[in-house]
Amino acid sequence: MAPPQVLIVEDEVSQREILAYNLEAEGYAVTRAETGDEALQLFRECEPDLVVLDWMLPGVSGIEICRQLKRTGEGQGVPVIMLSARTEEHDRVRGLETGADDYVTKPYSVAELMARIRAHLRRSRPASVGQTLTHEEISLDPESHRVRRADQEIKLGPTEFRLLATFMEKPGRVYSREQLLDRVWGRDIYVDSRTVDVHVGRLRKALGVHGGADPIRTVRGAGYALG
Template identity: 75%
Template sequence: MSHQPTVLIVEDEASQREILAYNLEAGGFTVAQAASGDEAMTVFDEAQPDLVVLDWMLPGISGIEICRQLKRRGDTRSVPVIMLSARSEETDRVRGLETGADDYVSKPYSVAELVARVRAMLRRTRPAAVGQALSFEDITLDPETYRVTRGGKPVKLGPTEFRLLSTLIEKPGRVWSREHLLDRVWGREIYVDSRTVDVHVGRLRKSLGIHGDADLIRTVRGTGYALG
C-alpha cells in the first residue's frame, strides 16, 4: 500500500466530486472515485481505501445502504465513513450516525473543512500517514486539535480564520487570490463577497499579532494575500 492514505469519494455530482478529489490530492491523499452506489462497492474492493466520503443521495443503492454494508463486513468495518448530505435535519443526522457513519457533513460544506475532517479522522486510524502539525516561522497550526500557537503562546482563532490560516500555511510564500481563498475557505457553493476575505484576513492578522509579534501576512496589491 502506498504511504499516502487513499480516500474513496462516492458522489454522483461530477463537479463536486472533482473539486473534492482535486483538494484531497493537493492535500497529499490518493483518491479513488465512484459515481453511484453500485460502483462504490467494486471500487472499494479495488482501491482498498483508508476512508470513504459518501454522499447520502445516490442513484441506485443509497449512501445509507452502502454504509450499512461496509459496517456489516468484518474486513471493512473499521474503515471510517464521512457522510455528506443536503439533509441537515437532526433525525437524518442521527440516522446517518446510527448506520455506522463516523462523521456527518451537511451540504453545502466548506471543502477545506471537509479535508481537515478527513485528515483528523485518519490521524486516529492511520496516524503515521497523515502530515502532522504545520508551521511557519514561529506559528504552528495543528489541524486535529484546532490549536494555533505563536512563539509557544496559544492564539485563539474563529473557524473561518483557522481555515484561512490552514490554507496560507500549507504553501508559505504562495500568493492566493481572493477567489482562490473563497473556494478553499468558504467552498464554491456558498456565495460570499470577496471583501469578506479582507475582513477575515484583518481578523487573522489581529489575532496573530496579539502578543505584539510582526505581521507575517503580506497583501499583494490587486491580487490577494501570502504568508511570509
C-alpha cells in the same frame, strides 16, 4: 509508505472533482465512484483508508452502502464521512446510527471537510500524518525516521521502515503480500510478491539485533501481522 487512499462516492461531477482536486493537492490518493454499486466494487479493489459518501445516489442510497460496508470486517475499521443535503436532526442521527463516523451537511466548506478528513486519518493512518506509533516496547517516529525497541535505536532501511509503520498502525491485523505491496511500495509499482518475504526477513533481523522475541507473526497461507 503509500499515501492514504480516499474513496469519494458522489454522483455530482463538479463536487466530486473539487473534492478530489483538494485531496490530491494534499498528497492523498483518490478513487472516484458515481454509484453505490461502483463504490462497493471499488472498496473491495482499492481498500481505502477513508470513504467520503454522498447520501443521495442513483440506485442504492448512501445509507445502504454505509450499512453494507460496516458489515464487512475490513469496512468496520474504515472511517465513513457522510455528505447530505438533509439537515434535520433525525437525518443526522439516522446516518450516524447506520455506521457513518461523521456527518457533513451540504453545502459544506471544503476547508472544514478537509479538516475532518485529516482528523479521521490521524486515527486510522497515524503514521501517514506524522504521529509517533508505539506497540509494546517498539516505537516509531515518522517525522525523524527513528525506531527504538526497549530504548535501543534500531537502524532500518526505507522499505523496512514503511513496512514496520504499516504493521504498527494496525497491530494484530494480518496483511497479505498483495496488501503490503500496495501499502508499502504503492499501487503503480510492479514488484514480485516474494520481495515482501525478503524485506520482512530484513525487518525481523533488524528488530532482533539487540535481542528479544520476534514480534512479527507469519500466518500460513494468509500473510504477516505484528503481534
